[in-house]
Amino acid sequence: xxxxxxxxxxxxxxxxxxxxxxxxxxxxxxxxxxxxxxxxxxxxxxxxxxxxxxxxxxxxxxxxxxxxxxxxxxxxxxxxxxxxxxxxxxxxxxxxxxxxxxxxxxxxxxxxxxxxxxxxxxxxxxxxxxxxxxxxxxxxxxxxxxxxxxxxxxxxxxxxxxxxxxxxxx
Numbered sequence: 001x002x003x004x005x006x007x008x009x010x011x012x013x014x015x016x017x018x019x020x021x022x023x024x025x026x027x028x029x030x031x032x033x034x035x036x037x038x039x040x041x042x043x044x045x046x047x048x049x050x051x052x053x054x055x056x057x058x059x060x061x062x063x064x065x066x067x068x069x070x071x072x073x074x075x076x077x078x079x080x081x082x083x084x085x086x087x088x089x090x091x092x093x094x095x096x097x098x099x100x101x102x103x104x105x106x107x108x109x110x111x112x113x114x115x116x117x118x119x120x121x122x123x124x125x126x127x128x129x130x131x132x133x134x135x136x137x138x139x140x141x142x143x144x145x146x147x148x149x150x151x152x153x154x155x156x157x158x159x160x161x162x163x164x165x166x167x168x169x170x
Contacts, residue, residue: 029077035070039063054143058121061147062114069107075100106158113150 011019046060076097121143 025077029074032070032073032077036067036074039067039070043067054121057144058114058118058147061151062111062118065107065110065114065151069104069111072100072103072107076104102158106154109158110151110154113154114147117146117150 042063043060046056046063049056051057051060
């Protein structure tokens with residue numbers, strides 16, 4: 001394989017520009033918009049079925065977190081839309097992208113934590129069905145407390161990070 005000079009790339013700058021434009025703006029915004037619509041439908045179905053069942057409540061929380069994450073992703077996409085053209089980047093635009101990107105990361109971590117809880121709950125239900133159905137396990141008795149605790153811990157962790165960033169900036 002011939003060695004390439006240091007200043008050349010495998011693709012041209014024009015192709016990279018269109019690639020970035022397509023994936024950063026068009027594809028991401030379309031997929032996030034579909035996610036928003038589908039999560040709203042999911043949440044309506046779970047509310048209609050009643051949130052008293054632990055599975056419906058957990059899936060409702062997962063849909064809510066995913067909805068908020070998709071909404072922040074659309075907001076980041078709007079910030080990147082202008083950031084693709086370097087002449088138009090401003091400090092306000094970068095702050096906008098940073099803030100909504102931060103929210104997107106937080107909602108992604110929240111969705112991961114709720115998914116892990118849901119997976120553990122289903123695993124316990126399958127591996128120990130009699131113990132789980134007897135409601136003697138804490139997971140079976142208090143799923144709402146566990147979900148709210150998970151959400152609070154992740155959000156407080158991110159709030160601590162914001163405080164640290166703000167203190168360093170002053």
